[in-house]
Amino acid sequence: MKGDKTLLVLGGNPPSDELLAWRFEEADHSVAVDSGILAFRHAGLEPELLIGDMDSCGLDETLKEGGAFRVINSSDQDTTDFQKALNWVSSETETSEIVILGGLGKRSDHFLSNLMISSGFDQSVDVTFDGNEEWIRRVTFETPLRLVGRNGVSLSLLPLTPCARVETSGLKWNLQGDDLGIGRKISQSNEAVSDLVTVSCESGNLFVILQK
Numbered sequence: 607m608k609g610d611k612t613l614l615v616l617g618g619n620p621p622s623d624e625l626l627a628w629r630f631e632e633a634d635h636s637v638a639v640d641s642g643i644l645a646f647r648h649a650g651l652e653p654e655l656l657i658g659d660m661d662s663c664g665l666d667e668t669l670k671e672g673g674a675f676r677v678i679n680s681s682d683q684d685t686t687d688f689q690k691a692l693n694w695v696s697s698e699t700e701t702s703e704i705v706i707l708g709g710l711g712k713r714s715d716h717f718l719s720n721l722m723i724s725s726g727f728d729q730s731v732d733v734t735f736d737g738n739e740e741w742i743r744r745v746t747f748e749t750p751l752r753l754v755g756r757n758g759v760s761l762s763l764l765p766l767t768p769c770a771r772v773e774t775s776g777l778k779w780n781l782q783g784d785d786l787g788i789g790r791k792i793s794q795s796n797e798a799v800s801d802l803v804t805v806s807c808e809s810g811n812l813f814v815i816l817q818k
Contacts, residue, residue: 692704
């Protein structure tokens with residue numbers, strides 16, 4: 607039965623030590639993706655796995671410091687390091703929830719490609735990008751969102767692929783079976799007006815972006 611939670615730490619804007627420690631503590635698996643290992647080292651934590659093409663993680667120095675984690679060094683340039691990590695998650699774990707740190711900011715091309723790649727991942731898996739200033743959750747037909755205790759926060763619902771019959775509750779401007787998509791309707795700078803917010807869709811990849 608699926609149920610594992612996997613933490614991936616990428617090389618974008620690094621999480622605070624506190625955020626990483628919290629996410630690390632609740633994860634069943636923890637993966638450093640190339641230079642994501644630097645965030646683990648800064649926080650004094652050790653992942654289960656280091657994976658990537660190792661072009662920016664200082665691998666030799668990392669290995670000199672020792673550690674019990676496994677290393678998968680893949681020079682395949684047809685996939686990004688994030689894709690390599692997701693492939694490992696799919697083949698080696700029974701993950702139902704992925705939390706991604708270091709996947710936001712720093713380079714816009716990396717950030718956008720991270721969203722695109724996650725759109726193609728197993729639609730039954732909860733996918734969350736977390737950062738020091740914002741939080742992004744993918745919503746699919748199989749992974750509706752139930753958000754508790756965020757009354758008053760600003761959030762946007764952005765469809766990366768066409769999203770059919772989007773339903774929300776607890777927002778200032780609720781959606782009631784609306785179809786969202788590029789060149790169609792989106793829901794930017796909406797607001798939670800309840801301590802319980804729900805978001806669902808019948809198809810597509812909808813990203814809920816919340817400002818902390």
